[in-house]
Amino acid sequence: MSRRVRPFVFLAALAACAFARPASANRFEEVFAAVGESEEQWWDVGGELRLRGELFYDFDLDRGVTPSGDPLYPVPLGDPAGQVLTYADLRLRTDVSVMAPGGAMSLQLRVDIIDNMALGTTPPVTRP
Numbered sequence: 001m002s003r004r005v006r007p008f009v010f011l012a013a014l015a016a017c018a019f020a021r022p023a024s025a026n027r028f029e030e031v032f033a034a035v036g037e038s039e040e041q042w043w044d045v046g047g048e049l050r051l052r053g054e055l056f057y058d059f060d061l062d063r064g065v066t067p068s069g070d071p072l073y074p075v076p077l078g079d080p081a082g083q084v085l086t087y088a089d090l091r092l093r094t095d096v097s098v099m100a101p102g103g104a105m106s107l108q109l110r111v112d113i114i115d116n117m118a119l120g121t122t123p124p125v126t127r128p
Helices: 006-018 028-034
Strands: 043-057 084-099 106-118
Touching: none
Parallel strands: none
Antiparallel strands: 043 084, 084 106
């Protein structure tokens, strides 16, 4: 790894550690806490917007091109001799809760409106 890229890799790892949150696959703790809280609030809407980026460096390990002249791994379009590729994606997740009066029952709905949408590209259009 070259000396110019090492600080960027270190800063990316530091940022990932600083902003990391524990993953939660479900919201059972929140559901149990919400049951019987109050009768005035019978619905709740929440969600999250996630933006995630990645930095890839030196996929081919400096092996160069294949005998046919094609690169072994993807290279940046602007600089065929370049080594750094970037990627970013986006997710918009909504959580809707409807609670019955008295807190005896609740309905939880999680909808991913945009899930892993690649930034910088146009989604493919499918035609019937």
